[in-house]
Structure formats: structure tokens, C-alpha cells
Amino acid sequence: MTATSPTHPARIPRDAVVIRFAGDSGDGMQITGSEFAVETALAGNDLATFPDFPAEIRAPQGTTFGVSAFQIHFGNSEVMTAGDELDALIAMNPAALKTNLKDLQRGGVLVCDIATFNPRNLTKAGYTTNPLDDPSLSDYRVLKLDVTKMNAEAVKPFGLGAKEALRSRNMWTLGLMLWMYGRDRSHTIEWLERKFTKKPDIAKANVAALNAGHAFGETTELSAPSYSVAPASAAPGTYRTVTGTDSLVWGLVAGAKAAKLDRVVMASYPITPSSPVLHSLAGLKQFGIVTFQAEDEISAMCAAIGAAFGGALAITSSSGPGIALKTEAIGLAVMTELPVIVINNQRGGPSTGLPTKTEQSDLYQAIYGRNGDTPLPVISTATPSDCFEVAMEAVRIATKYMTPVMLLTDGYLANASEPWLIPDVTQLPSFPVKFRTDPVGFHPSLRDPVTLGRVWALPGTAGLEHRIGGIEKDYDTGHISYDPDNHQKMTDVRAAKIDGIANDIPLQTVAVGEDTGTMAVVGWGSTYGPIHQAVRAVRAEGKKVSHIHIRYLKPFPRNLGDLLKRFDRVLVPEMNNGQLVTVLRSEYLIPAEKLAKVTGKPFKISELVTAIRTRLEK
Amino acid sequence: MTATSPTHPARIPRDAVVIRFAGDSGDGMQITGSEFAVETALAGNDLATFPDFPAEIRAPQGTTFGVSAFQIHFGNSEVMTAGDELDALIAMNPAALKTNLKDLQRGGVLVCDIATFNPRNLTKAGYTTNPLDDPSLSDYRVLKLDVTKMNAEAVKPFGLGAKEALRSRNMWTLGLMLWMYGRDRSHTIEWLERKFTKKPDIAKANVAALNAGHAFGETTELSAPSYSVAPASAAPGTYRTVTGTDSLVWGLVAGAKAAKLDRVVMASYPITPSSPVLHSLAGLKQFGIVTFQAEDEISAMCAAIGAAFGGALAITSSSGPGIALKTEAIGLAVMTELPVIVINNQRGGPSTGLPTKTEQSDLYQAIYGRNGDTPLPVISTATPSDCFEVAMEAVRIATKYMTPVMLLTDGYLANASEPWLIPDVTQLPSFPVKFRTDPVGFHPSLRDPVTLGRVWALPGTAGLEHRIGGIEKDYDTGHISYDPDNHQKMTDVRAAKIDGIANDIPLQTVAVGEDTGTMAVVGWGSTYGPIHQAVRAVRAEGKKVSHIHIRYLKPFPRNLGDLLKRFDRVLVPEMNNGQLVTVLRSEYLIPAEKLAKVTGKPFKISELVTAIRTRLEK
Amino acid sequence: MTTSTAPLKASDFESDQEVRWCPGCGDYAILKAVQRTLADVGATKESTVFVSGIGCSSRFPYYISTYGFHTIHGRAPAVATGLKLARPDLDVWLVTGDGDGLSIGGNHMLHILRRNVDIQLMLFNNEIYGLTKGQYSPTSRVGTRSPSTPLGSLDSPLSPTLFALGAGARFVARTVDTQQAHLVSVLKRAHAHRGTSFVEIFQNCVVYNDGVFDEFTDKSVAPDRQLLAEHGKPLVFGKEKTQGLRLKPAALELEVVTIGENGVTESDILVHNETNRTLASLLGSLHPPAFPQVLGVLYCDPAPTYEDVVFAQMKSATGGPKDLAALMHSGRTWTVAG
């Protein structure tokens, strides 16, 4: 921790803070934010971050649609969302100000690099007058700094080109913000030196910029005070920050290990926001992981099925439109009873919709979206770190029940990050698969009497030669059968197998509050954070409201119905037009109420608090 | 009507009769049955027929899986199903007997051609002993006739080859059955002469065979009596028999006419049992209908979308697996708000499933099976003739609301046939579409204030140049928009548009019985006939049971909820594992009960009667 | 509104939408060339339609003031086929990328080419998936490092030209984003050709695959690495056009020779015949440095278009019932008296 200089007013303590770095795509806001997050994590705060990329690959400089932002929420106790309103906003250019100001709370700190507020940039951002010169910003604590100039001076000694010099502006800003919140900067310096080992001048310049920004805060009388946020109490152990993508991928690796499957085949076709799963796994070849970028999603799903037939842990991942293309083949996996992990990184629909925005509107598709009576298990992820456990569960269920499993996550979780207590690998669950080898009494249609899972018999095993396919098969022999009663029997067993999983998953717990009350706020997926905080808030007002978050969507936990019936009302906030609520109503005949938000953005805690309050008043 | 000869015992009058012609694929059972049906229709009976083809294209002769059958149910009052148990079975070979006997009622008439009951055929059919020689058939009135021999004699004069002679066996049998039920045979003779104009000998031989069979019945003392079935009372007008495929196709042609669209583009990819729709439309080029056999279902759906953009009536048809492949593109049609008729001829699932068997297990897929919040109207056909009206409705809704419409029919209806009062074309509804031409104030996003249907502006129209696509569009301008509130608004308007259709469709009526009672038996699709008859049967026992059959599945008719709530219980028989019942429960929170049959076969009236009775006793 | 009386200028084909490709993207140059072409061929806004799939390239229709349809990934050929079957009167252009058109859309590409639907098909080949941030594509060279192939790609790439010829295309051409004059001339040929005109445009993705075509597009080497094929003209290249292609006797292979060196004369140089499929595929398979990259119209051998035969057959289909009533009364009917 840097001590604040004596001449400087003491830091104002805060429980939690939300700040956002916003600038042009080229301004390195993602790196700036991530580094701030690291220093914050290392300072012992709990935190949550969310990056907001522009929809365009690389929009023209200075345009509003080219703005890239990174938000971080940190505090001295459990932090579960990236935060609603901003305490501080860093706007590296007019466009960044234009697009982000609405989220800054009154009295919040606003840092602007005045050098960028030139007529050209102002018009590009759609300003007719310079907001820095008119009263429009009077509600905020504006720091009008010529970052560009001050930074240029700081880096001058290293003889960088104008362009290069400009590039380090973000480090100057980072330095200032690290000072403002009393964070260390040694890890960032370390990192800069590692990153630019081959270009020592650039490294030095960036470090100088960082220090200059920090020094500026420390030595100047700023019109904005500085703050301190005490560390959060955390369980002992080794931590790191993870995005949903990181922990999902590691969960898959852990799942393969737990299943004792040393060949993993991941077949996928790139699509936003799902591609990072493919990218990460492509970097893990040393784990015996084969990644296959197929020609399309149909091929990816079918390749996964082929790999499963061959005895590998088969994985495919995509997003809504790609999952739509996979549905016919998913039916084949259900019919042939082969284990495949199907990951859906949900994004805004319908059709191409809002590819870069988050949504959870593919639940219907996951549960109902196939021809025929074609049931399969559906599970979902709630937080970035939760993805690890859910991925392992997907592997366990798929291999134990010989079925494709739909794992629903979304674009928000894929990119959001939070600190994670790294698990002890020796303590992780283990569920080794058994391949059939004994030819005596073998039929491809043999089932485990308990799980009803079909036998997994691999090509290459002498005496188990058999044929599978998408046509209905005889219950006893596994041969093609057009027999009416057999079709009924197979339809029933396919359904019973999936329903039976309910006996093999944890009972539904209550995330916050009692298991009875005036209202249960029921969610699934990435709405966990905001619902959690909102329920806490209304409970603080003495309301008998509980938060129930469902991971297992098909089948539901055995006790879910009884649990929900112990509440006077059930409110179901979803980032879709009301999908889980429909399923709950038909399953339990309870008048669950829909609370839909379909804007491509996560719920704000405040929105939920208001919604819960008003419903309770009704 | 042929008078029965004096020496002959008088015909026994019957209200309704079910007979089935069964033989080898090569024995011409379909033709025989169809001809019997025509003569029966012309005799003024109401009737329903159902062909049962083998799954294999052309299975080896004499095998059980090569048996082809044709069933006809006719009577002196409303006939609504192809019938449960058989009054008479014609088995042209041992395999036909083996596979069909179970459906013949005790005391029923069984006609066998003994010539075919030779060791070779018996073994092929899986008989160890000849059933004609053992007591196994003692429950039936068996006519052991050497049809082969008698027919050979009858056709000898025309010097046919042995093969050719054998081929006319079916006409001999037809003649006998026409006599047995007192049907005329003049139209069949007419038809034979037309069919074989180029081969007069064949024509003569077949006519001779027909007459011989008839004469045999008339002149011989048969161990089986003959019957008479009085004509049913029918509304005046011109009738014909239609299969579901016929009336569906004509309904589409009528729909195009009503919409004043003179270009129809039907894009499809062959699949059982949907191909006949493509085949029929391919024969109607003179109506300005373009049929396009695409490279796959995705292409078919996309070509339909392109055609709709161009201003044609766009149609695509498939079955479950093919519809699965279309789902991504269907989302594009929803997003771009273009009218496309999507016909799903349902078959047994999951995956390839039971391609030649009927099922109605694609309702989930139709209502929920897409990524994103992607609502579209779903309507269904109940009987072969009903397909005509439903097809017209699909065209009306699609063009008026600018939306793809899912039309659900099934393999049973596609092939089943019944008499149809041919409508007067001048009396058919008319709903001409209006294409936008005025550039003043034009936006591609303009909507009809009432229907919320988007404007249909065709390429080629000067001043209306615009761009559409699958990315979310601005409500006002139609340009790409990533704006959060706009996405909410567009999601809401897409939902409101579809829900609004409820105000533009007939209120739900009750098919049989009162609009209140102890039980409503609620069906959809091709279960209409059996439910109807079953409900009548239990009502005859004094039970307060009504039959409600839903054509409009999304949205439901406005009054459906209230109507169902006026019954103590709601039973939902479906040829799937319980799909409509799920939708009804979530929509109206009523404890609707599932009655599932997933055997690839239609419900039997008796099955339903028993099911209703037992539920009522519970 | 457009009354489309006066001939339109290239600028008339600019839409009101802000172009959102990365600064320096090759797509800008192609956009300009297409607008120029539309003006030069006297196209009208109202009867011209641009259909695209998904990808950076497929954003194209938004930037042209004609009708446009930004469809879904890989399906533009199917949508365009349906559009032409409904409206053969329209002048349809198709825009696709190497991923959109040859990865997910390969099957539709294959079938529109063999059916020979009358459209102009522009494949923007940047050998990368631009929109999804840089994964390798079916045209990426072996060893391409990308997010999904951190150690280099392994799949041997497709040659769009050879694929199109194998699919039965009747018009196959290649050109380069930055070579405006050549680009426009090729696009005009494509527009003049009736049937599916397949045009592969080498397009530079400055962000994810910058300079991948430099080996033959870079000003410094272009003259020696490019052969601009013209029908009926000898296949020569080089600053002084002293190098040319010669057919190896009886070997069915081409070789590079220099006119004036060891007895080679003009007359030894192979003359381009754009109606010869075999020659086209030989030219299409040449690559620098050993050979020049052959650009221009490699193959053009017109055949009836799909919509022409479809509507000709419809015209000839005069049999069967003429109207709905007749249709419904065809076959066996009976009447119940009132």
C-alpha cells in the first residue's frame, strides 16, 4: 500500500466502489481494467468485472460505436455483480463520455482527457458544444486533465514515436486510479516488464507513465478526494480471478479427469460469444484434447457424436443460431444414447439478433427444441466460478446416463470475471466410466438397471461388434424395430432415464432466506448476482423474500415443487420474455409470475428491488 | 346396385363395416382398396380409408415386412376413423394373414387365397404349420378359396402370361367383396378400360377377373352371408374422396388465389411422409406454381424466404428432422417478418425414428423450438378434408401478419382419405394482400396499426429500396440497432403481433357435447376421429363428457381457457408423450391430464373409451 | 425517391448507413468498385438486390442504396435462388466470404453454381474469419496461426477456383480488392454473363490477416507475380511482358518460359481460351513464387440459366385442369341431389 502524503487529506473509507474505464477501441481499456482488477484482487477485495466490447471489430476511431469499456465493482464484502451505478468514470475521449455518462451517479468522479475533446472528436461523438465547457456536467466531480500532455512528458525520456507515446496514456490513467483507491502497482509494473521484455524502452515508458499518473494523484491537490476500501474477509487458500470461460474450460478438463477419459474431442464452429471456449481448449493439446474447427455446427455436433461413439469425452459449443442447426443431430445423440456435452453460450436473439449482447432466451430451445419426444438434461451456470462445477456435472451426467447434456451459459458469464478459490484437485469428485468389454450376453441395448444408461461399447473391442443408428431400436436386441409396443416402451424408457436424474442431483436449496415466505424470487443462469443482492436489499427492509436459483433445469430437483409451494408468490426474473416461468407453471401448476428483461443487458439490482417491492405491494 | 339372385339368402343390413385388403407389396392391395372405396362412396356411404405401406421400398416377396394393406370403414352415418376391429380381412398370402389377423374381430369374415399357402410362403411368414389346416382360425368365418386358380380360368381367354394373369388376382377378390357388400362395379370397369386403353387385352382380362369374382359370390353358396349398408344422408352437392395431401395442396392453391398472389414458390426437400405435397404441387405448373427441390431443408427454407422477399406465396414442407434443420432460418423469417408457410408432416421420432409411422410429437418443436424469443403462429389439421381450410387459414395468417406460419399435419392424414363436399370456389374467402408502392413516408419497419404486420415492399418498386436482415432492427427506421430499449420494444411487438392473432380467429367451439361437464377430452390434429367417436360412445352411456378439438395452437382461441375451466377435468389424448397438455397447463394453470400413445399408430376408439371410463371412475 | 430516369452515378449507390468496417479494410475498395460498376452498367436502384450471408463482407448490402438482404450465415445462395425463382426480373448480386461461402455455406455454393442461377456471386476471400475475430478459414494456408489454431492450422486449403470449376460453374474469375480498374472490368464481365458468375476477390483483412496476398499484390512484385489473363491473348506477364506460360508437351502441365531465351518465341506461348475448363483449372492452380497468380476471367462458357429453363418449362406446361374448380373436380366425383 502506498502511504498517502501528509499534506494530503485522509482517504475516505468506502464499503464498495464501481468504476468504469471507457475509451476508444484502440485505447487499451480492457488491459487497463484488467490490471486494475488484479491489483484490487491482490489488495484483498472481493470483486466482479465486466468488459463491454463494441459490436464492430474495429470501428473508426472516435466514434460512439467504437467505444470499449471495462467495469469493475470491488468491496470489503461479497461482491456479486459488476455494479449498477458508477462511482467513477474514466472517459478517454468524447465518445466514451457520450455513451457512458448516463451510468455515472450524481456526485460521481469523472476523469476526462481534455486533449481529446477537440472539434473533430466532439462532432464524431455527436456533441455540438464541448460538454466540458457547459454546465451539463455540473452534477459530477469532473477532473479535466490533459492526460495526453502529461503522459507525453512522462515518456519523453524513452524516445517513443508520437503514436507509441499516445498508446501509454492508459497506463498514466491507471496509475492515477490506483492511487485514488489506494492500490498497489508493483504487479502491474512486473507484468509490463514481462510483457515487453523484448522492447525494454516501451516497458520503461509504460512504467514511467504509470508512475507519473500515480505521482500526479499523490502530489497534486485534486478536486476529488481519494478513497480506501478495506479487504474482504475470504476463506484461506490460493485465489485467482477467472472468467466464465476459464472456469468452464477447466471444469471440462477436470470432468474428463474425473471420468478417467484421456481423449477429449471438442468439435465446434466459431460464433460469438462462444468461440473463446474453442480457443482455450485449442491451447490445451498437452491434455490429450483434440479441437476440431468444423465446417459448420452440424458437422461439429456430428463429429462430437462420432467421437463419443469412439469413446472420447465429446464436447461441442455454440450459441443460439448454431444450436438451432445442431438440433437434428442432437436428436441422433439422444436416440443412440451417446454422451455429448453441448454448450450454449447464449446471446441476444431471435436469428442473428444481438450477437454481442447477453440474453438467456434459449431455454425453450434447450428443453423443447427437438422433433419427436426427445428429452435431455439441461443445466446452467450462475456465476463465472460456478462454471467449473457445472461443467464437471455435465460430464458426470452425460457419461453416467449416456445422454447428450445441454449446458446453458451466456455471453455475460463468458466475459465477466471474479476471484476464485482454486480447488484442491485431490478433493475433486471422481466418476470413472466403465466401457463394456465382456462379450457374454452383450447387446448394444443393455442398460444399467439403476440409471437406465445404455452400455458404452467401443469399436475395437472384439466380440462387441454392433450397429447403432437413428431409427427406433428394439428394447432387448438393439436391432431396428418398427414394432408399435416397442416404440412406446423405448419412448417411456428415454423419458424415465432423464427424469431419473432427479434422484442423482442435489435437492434444491435456498440461496438467501427461509424456505417459506411471502415471495420466492426464482432465477437461473447469470441473473444470480443481481437477484441475490436485490433479495438481500428487500430482506433488509424486513420483507419475507427468498432467493432460489435453479441449476438443474431438466429434470428439476425432486423437492422444487414443494419448496415453491411454500411461498405465497413466485416471481421469476429472466433475461428473456418468460421461459422458465412457463416451464414452472406447467410442471407445478403454480401461478409463477414473469419478470422479463430483454435488452441485451443484465438486470440491475435496483430494477429488481423496485420490481419486487411493487409486486409485494400489489 | 346389383340385385342379389333369388336363390341367395337376403343381405344382412349393417350400419357400418370395416374391411381390410392385405397382401404382398406386389399384389396391388392399394388399388384394390381404393377402387372399393370409390364404389362405396358412389353407393352413398360415408367412409374413411387408410393405407398401410411397408417400411421397405420393395421387400422380398412373401415376407411379413413386405405386406401392404388398405383399410376402409364405411357406414350409413358419419364415419370418422378408418375403424378399430375388422369385420372382414382379405389375406392374399400367409404373411398378410400373419400380420393382420390380430385386428379381425371374432366371427369376422376371413378370405384367403389357399394357392399361396404353400410351404415356401408359410415359412417366409413364420408359420410352422398351415393355419388353414389347424384350429387356430376357428373363431372366424374363413373362406378358403383358390383365388389364383379361379382367376386364372377367368382370364385364360385373353392369353395373358402367367405373371400377368396372376396380377389380376386382386380384381377377382375385389369383385367378390363388391358383391359381398352389394356395391356396384361399373365405375371400376370404366376405370380399368381407361387405364389400359393401350392394352385392351389386359383391360378385358381384369374386367373378366372382376366379374368372375362377383359372379362367384352371387352364384355360389358361400359359408359367409352377404351384407347391405344403406347410404348415409349427406348434404346435397358434388363429392369426391380426398386424402389429406390432396386437400392440403388444393387449399394452398385456393389460398394463393384468395391472397391474389399469382406466383407461388414451393421449396422443399423430399422426406417421408411429406414428399407427396411437393409431388402434387410439381404437377400444377399451370397455376404459376414453381416447385424447387432444394439440396437440403435449410436451402428449402431459405429459398422460401427469398421468394417471400420477392413477393411470392412462399411454401416449404418437411417432417420432424427436416423441420429441425429449418429452425435457424425460420428465426430469420420471424426476424425479417416475411410470410412463409412451413408445413410439418409429422412422423415418428426422435431422430430418424419411425419414418413411415404417424405421430404428433413435433408440437414442442413448433411452439418452442427456436433460439431467442421467437414466436410464430401454429395451426393444425384434424381430418383429410379439414386440410383444405387449414391451408387457406395458414396463407391468410401468414400474409396478413407477415410471419412464418407452422402448419402441423401428419403421416396419417397425408394418406388417409374420406369423401369431401367440393366447395363452390365463388364462396371461398378472399384476403388480397396489398404491396406497398408509395415511397412517401416509407420505412421497411412500418406496421399495420391493427395487425402489427410489417409492410410488404417488393424489390423492383422504385423509391422503396431498403435492406432487411437477421440483426435486430430499429422499431422506427428499420436500420440495425443495438439499443437496449429498442430490443425490448421489438421483442414485445413480435410477441404482441402473434398474440393478437387470437382476435382474428374463431372462438373455440365444442365438437361434441355441452360447453361444461365432468370431462373435456381435448385433442388436436389427426386424433379428431377417434376422440369424436369415443366421446359419443361414453355420452351414450350418459356421461357428461365433451370433445374439444383445437386447430389454433399458437395463439390459442381467446375463450379456450374459460371454456376448459368449465369442466371438472380435462383429458388430453395425444400421439406423443404429452405435449399439448404441457402447454395447456402452463397457459391456464389447469390440471389437464395426459393420455399418451406413442406407438406410431392412431388411437383406437375403444382405447379412448376405456381410458375415459377409467379416469371418470377414479 | 428514385424515378431512375437519369443514369445514376456511382455515388447514387451509396446508402445512408455509416460504413463500419475497420479502417483500411479491403472491403472499402470493393464497395467503391461495385458502386462504380453499377453506374457503368446503368443499373437501377429498384431492380438491383444485394443478398449476403454473415461476416464482415456480408455487411455489404447495408452500404448500397439498392434493395438488400443480410441473411444468415452461409445461406445467401439459397435465399438468392428463391428470390430469382419468384422474381427472375431482378438483378441479383451475392456477397459472401471464404467462411460464409466455403465453410458453412459450401453446399449452397456448390448447388447454385451447378444450377447456374443468373446472379453475380462475389466471394471476398481474406483467408480468415474476420467478424468472429480471426479464426482460420477453409482457404487459410496450412500453418495459419489463429485463435483456434495457436500452433498453426492443419487442414489443406480449398481453392475457390478449382472448387467452382468442379461444381460446374460456367463463369469463374479472380481479381484483387485494391486493383480498382481490373476489379471493375471483371465485375462488368460478371454482370454481362448470364448465369452464376463466380468472382473470387482477394481481400485484405488488415486486422487479422494483414498482407496475406502481398506476395502477388504488393506493388513491388505485382507485375512479375500477376498474370492478367485475357481471352484470345497470349498468357504473358512481367514488367516487359517477356515471360509467359507454355504447355509442357504431352505432360498436361504448364511451365514458365521467357520469350527470347533459349529459343522461346511469342508463338510458343499458350493463348488464353476462356471456354476451356481444363486450361482454367490449370491456370487456377498456379501460385507464386514458382508461377504467377493468374487473375481475370479464367473461365466463361455460358449455358442456359436455371430460371430460364424453369419458366420455359412452366410455359410449356399446358396440360391438366386450368382453374381451381376444375382441379378440385378432376377425377371421380359424385353428386348428392338436394
Next chain:
Amino acid sequence: MTTSTAPLKASDFESDQEVRWCPGCGDYAILKAVQRTLADVGATKESTVFVSGIGCSSRFPYYISTYGFHTIHGRAPAVATGLKLARPDLDVWLVTGDGDGLSIGGNHMLHILRRNVDIQLMLFNNEIYGLTKGQYSPTSRVGTRSPSTPLGSLDSPLSPTLFALGAGARFVARTVDTQQAHLVSVLKRAHAHRGTSFVEIFQNCVVYNDGVFDEFTDKSVAPDRQLLAEHGKPLVFGKEKTQGLRLKPAALELEVVTIGENGVTESDILVHNETNRTLASLLGSLHPPAFPQVLGVLYCDPAPTYEDVVFAQMKSATGGPKDLAALMHSGRTWTVAG
């Protein structure tokens, strides 16, 4: 059970399932030939897998006593690719039809060929959709009357050979269902070839397209209408093998000549070189009556298989964390003391 010690006989590869093709279907002959081939190459039941799509032809796996997967329509190449990526040790055969493989499955076919996955790919080409009762297919000739084309088909057909060559196939062969000896010899070549061995088998559909290949398969005309190409041998045909193919000088075209007539000698006849893509596509585009139908291995030019390079790259990937714990601890971590 099989211990697969003693070499297996063709009959050992018959499954216990009743074969359900139409009597007289060409598929029976192919089934026999494949069983014969498996025995001859010393295949084992347990390490052999047949993967198919949907169609009459795709029923094939049920009739072979090895492992088998009857997948979904058109997707067999994708399933086979996944299988090989999991299990490169398996000997995989793929069975598809002209509809399954070239209509709905065209894209997967294209990509498995360019990737060169090591399988034997048999395309049963009967120029029709058999299973769905006789609609025309992408290989049906123009004018084919079928349920979906009552007045005759209009789409110009694909040539499987030219398509495969355009896709980058490294092994392309053609043979006929009824010519057992030739069929078996070609299948053995296909099995011996490492990579995707594309074998088009002309197969007669007795029910929906009977006799469509008679013009060159009928006993009476076969010798004069078939040219059985063999690497290194002159391309001759005819009862007395007196007719042959000659390269038209400088025209990149082939012509039929008769040895002994107007000065033509053996030496004028083109010698088959199966490593020459251009020759292969020239031979592939010849059709009776003007030319013979060329059968046999038209092209064979081995390249590394996809799975070989995939697993070689995996072997070489030694960087990065070695185990799960190391992976999860990679990058920035911090410790909270207990």
C-alpha cells in the same frame, strides 16, 4: 464372439440381419464385393467400422458384421471425422448415396475430402433418391422424370469425380456394382490408400431408375464403352483394345483414335498417369457415346492424412501447464492465509 485369430472369410462379414433391399438392387452386389474385400485385405471385425447416412445405400452397415453407425442424412463424413479424431486406430468405411453425399451432405463431403481423413468413402450413385421413392438427385441427368419433376428435371447434374477433384481429393476412382472383379480391385486400392479414398460406384436402382447406366454397363456394349484405366498403361479400350485416347496437340482435349487407322500407333496413345490431376479430370469428363466411360483409379496422389498431422501436432505441443493443478494456478494468483 470373435477372437479374430484365423483370417476371416467373406461370409464372416455377413451380419445376422435380413437384407432388405429390393430384389435385384445393385446394392447386393456391392455388399458382396465389400465383404470379399474385407476378407482379402485381412480386416478384423472389431477394428472395422462402417458409417453411413440415410438412404437405401446407407442401410449398408446393418448387413456387415463389423461395427456400424447408421447416422442421419448427409452427415456421415462429419461423424466419421469425429470418430477418427477419437480413434485413429480404427479402419473406417463410409457409405453414402448421390443424394446423401452430394445433395444434403455436399458440404461435409467437400470438407472431408480436402482434410484428407483416412477413410474409404463409397458413393453409391444410382442417380436417384431411392429410399424416398424416386425423386431426381444432383447426379440425375437433365430431363429425368421423377415424382418431383413430372416434366423432367432441369438442374444440370454434378459429376462426382469432378466435384471430388475440385474439392482436393487425393484418391478418386470409379467402378460398377455388377463388375465384381473390378469393384473388388478398386476397393482394395481404396483401402490401401491412406487418406480419403473417394470411390464412385455406379449402382442400378431397379425400381426407380432401372438401366440408367446400361449405355456402358450392358454386357453387349461394355467393352466398347468402358475404358479401364491403369496407371502406367496406355488408355485403350474396345474388344480388341484397338481404340485409345490421344491428346489433341496444344488443345488440352482428348480424342478417340483407332490404332492402325490413319497412321495411329500404340505410341500415340496417352499413357495413364494417376498422379496427374488434370488428366484425371479430363478422363472424368468423358461420356458415351462419343467417348468411353473411364473406370478404375483415375487419380491417386497421396498426401498426409488429417489425423496424422493432428496427432503429430499434439505430440509436439509440449508447452504450457502439464496438469490440472498447474493449469488452474497458471497466471496471477494470491493466497489468503488461514
